[in-house]
Amino acid sequence: MIDTNDNSEQDYQSLIDNPDPVDADDQRYEQIFKDLQGGIIKNYGRNYYLYIFIFFNQEKIEQAKQWIRDEIANSVTSTYKQLQDTEDYRQNLNRALDSSPEEIHPGEKCKNFFLSYQGYKILFKLENKKNVLDEPLFEKGMKSWWTRNYQTNKKDNDAESPRTWDIGGGKHEIHGLILLAHNCLEELKYEAELIIEEFERRAVGNIIACEVGYKLVDEKKRVVGPFGFVDGVSQPLFLKRDYEKYCNNQDTDKWDPKASLNLVLVKDPFGEPYSFGSYCVWQKLETDYECFKKKEKELSDNLKCDSEKAAALVVGRFRDGTPIALSEHPNQDSIKNNFNYNDDPQGMKCPLHGHIRKVNPRGEQTKNPNDDLPHLEQLKKYHRIFRAGITYFDKSKVQKSPDSKILDVCLNKLKYLKEVRKELPEDNIKNISGLLFVCFQSSIVNQFQKLQNDWADNDKFPREFSMGESKYLDPVIGHPLVKGDTKNPKPQEWFNKCSGEDVRNYPFYGCVKNKGGEFFFAPSISFLKKF
Ligand code: HEM
Secondary structure (H helix, E strand, O other): OOOOOOOOHHHHHHHHHOOOOEOOOOHHHHHHHHHOEOOOOOOOOOOEEEEEEEEEOHHHHHHHHHHHHHHHHOOOOEHHHHHHHHHHHHHHHHHHHHOOHHHOOOOOOEEEEEEOHHHHHHHHOOOOOOOOOOOHHHHHOHHHHHHHHHOOOOOOOOOOOHHHOOEOOOOOOOOEEEEEEEOOHHHHHHHHHHHHHHHHHHOOEEEEEEEEEEOOEOOOOOEEOHHHOEOOOOOOEOEHHHHHHHHHHOOOOOOOOEOOHHHOOEEOOOOOOOOEEEEEEEEEEEEOHHHHHHHHHHHHHHHOOOHHHHHHHHHOEOOOOOEOOOOOOOOOOOOOOOOOOOOOOOOOOOOOOOHHHHHOOOOOOOOOHHHHOHHHHHHHHHOOOEEOOEEEOOOOOOOOOOOOOHHHHHHHHHHHHHHHHHOOHHHHHHHOOEEEEEEEEOOOOOOHHHHHHHHHOOOOOOOOOOOOOOOOOOOOOOOOOEOOEOOOOOOOEEEOOOOOOOEEEOOOOOOEEEEEEEEEEEOOHHHHHOO
């Protein structure tokens, strides 16, 4: 056994900087993984998720810290535990296949606790936090990021204004976020009740909101997201076991998903030498299925192609996950991910603004000739994020009136998932209300913001054409109205590749709306124990 006690901060950092996927059983990582919260380098994969948003009362800071020590620090799931549970589950599954499926245990409860910048500030009265969690966007918070980029008029009455947000737009700032995830809905409800009642009993603050998510799977057991597209296909892979499994199914010469831990982990300045954390972007994105289907049909009429193809042009993959860069048709045997856009500079296979091409250009050359430099191609890989989002269903009759108790609101939202579970997957797809988008990164500025502002919202990315202005905004998450240009929604053009005719203007966007959120940091567990 390697004695890790004498390791310096640099030793741990060099383990995190290892460019290759790491072996979960490598003892050099044990201390790091025992102190790192779970769900950051691998998804929990649970069926049900509950997010509880917290505001701490300024007058009760010492009591709030006590609450964190008692109720959070010892029960947060570590990466080490998550990986052990995954292995146990896999072994149980194999054993159960030989005997009876009832022997598969439902998986352990998962729990996380994140803090916003305002949360750190109120708990520690930190006025000048330079050099600790030195991340400008984290410090600004989501509301201010949004207002700076997208606030379109002074009257503040557009559909996505923070005034209309479900999360983070109200008078209370968000200080903390608890995530509970479980495969068993009843267990999750029980856990939710315990934690909310205890928080309220201690009166250390307010629970501002709660959101629940449900992992929707199709008949082939694939996770399905908004508008019926298979989700969670292309992710950075940090663990050797996951990477090897991936490599057994496909080549990596065109796209290699392996990633260094430093893509998502940064030193936790308040922890121990082996303590790491991650920046988390949490965003509630409301999706309108009818809007997407209508636009899909109109785009297909415009381009004279079938509507599944039109939908694939929008996302860059068919609904079953088949990349349009590789195939003109869906229904491939397995989901392919070994591709890039180098042989398609004009977007004749996959539009330049197809969602997955916008948010992961896969090293393609951009308009700037200097970008051809190999190290800049590598930099583009550095802009990747690890996604951990989940679909939500908000059609419940539960309306929050001013006097409804937050515990009842949360429990009713969870109860509604029972109804959702009863539906057929194809009916559920129509009922998806949106995506609770969650992603982890080592820098919000270089990763989430890069993808959203510099790529998805930039109509000249990845390339400006000499024949005129480029009009290529991400049709899923791009914002046609940005600050300073409120009257002229950006046009959106599509190569008419189906009929071989000219370029068509058809603005697709508008089916996804931001309903708020916040930027968080996932602190190390040893830090939570120090409160
Ligand atoms: C409701 C909103 C959204 C929908 C419906 C959506 C849908 C999808 C779908 C269907 C895929 C392909 C499957 C996969 O690789 O998992 C995908 C991939 C991806 N999305 Fe989104 N997405 C949304 C929001 C976002 C946001 C806000 C971001 C980041 C700013 C983002 C970043 C990504 C990335 C990085 C990939 C992987 C691309 C690749 O590596 O090929 N998505 N999304």
